[in-house]
Amino acid sequence: MNRPISSSVWLLLGAILLVVALVPFDPRLSQSAQALPEPFVAFNARITDFGTFAWMIYGSATLVIIAYILARVVSSHGFAEKARAARRLSLYFLVTIGTASAVVHILKFFIGRARPEAFSDLGAYSLTPFASEWLFQSFPSGHSAAVGSFFGAFAMLAPRLRILFALGALTIGVTRVVVGAHYPSDVAAGLLVGLWSALMIAFLFARQNWVFRLDENGWPRPKTQFPTQENV
DSSP, rough: OOHHHHHHHHHHHHHHHHHHHGGGGGGHHHHEEEEEEHHHHHHHHGGGGGGHHHHHHHHHHHHHHHHHHHHOOOOOHHHHHHHHHHHHHHEEEEHHHHHHHHHHHHHHHHHHHOGGHHHHHHSSSOTTTTTGGGGGGSSSSHHHHHHHHHHHHHHHHGGGHHHHHHHHHHHHHHHHHHTTSHOOOOHHHHHHHHHHHHHHHHHHHTTTTTSSEOOTTTEEEEGGOOTTSOOO
């Protein structure tokens, strides 16, 4: 079994185990989080929308376009090479985040889990597949998938700082529970979707020798970790 497939299988198994472990505690954890002191809830409400796909996708797409234009119009060979490297780096974020967005929205549509807002009427385990209403798009958390892919991409690029990036993603994920938008299992699934996306696109780019290269064990590593190679 090759690395991308085996990694996907292990992440899927990890996601299933984590979700199954959290699901029984979803109602209690969700209600406890929403009952935290008002200043804490208000702070979480202010930062939670950092985890939206829109600004990440539009921002990375804009950088791709700018870098492409610079690479085409600038006469300096050295600057043009840096612009091409920046374009590929921005493209990595764009494809990673876009993939996570597509996967999470497909899952939301097919699963149709009711959000905590409907807990008093439907409970924590109500499923309405193929529903397009916001109220039935709780699993997985889109915000969590967004930050999972965003910080996951950074973690792939700077492995030594993975713990910090993981904490950043987890922080935004937790806010989704505090503001009553998702259950903990929704957040866990969303984060793992984002992480899977960052890893799979890194494999894809490594095969093209863009941003990453495959090391001797077949894992994607930033090209900056291969000093004898051109880092573009």
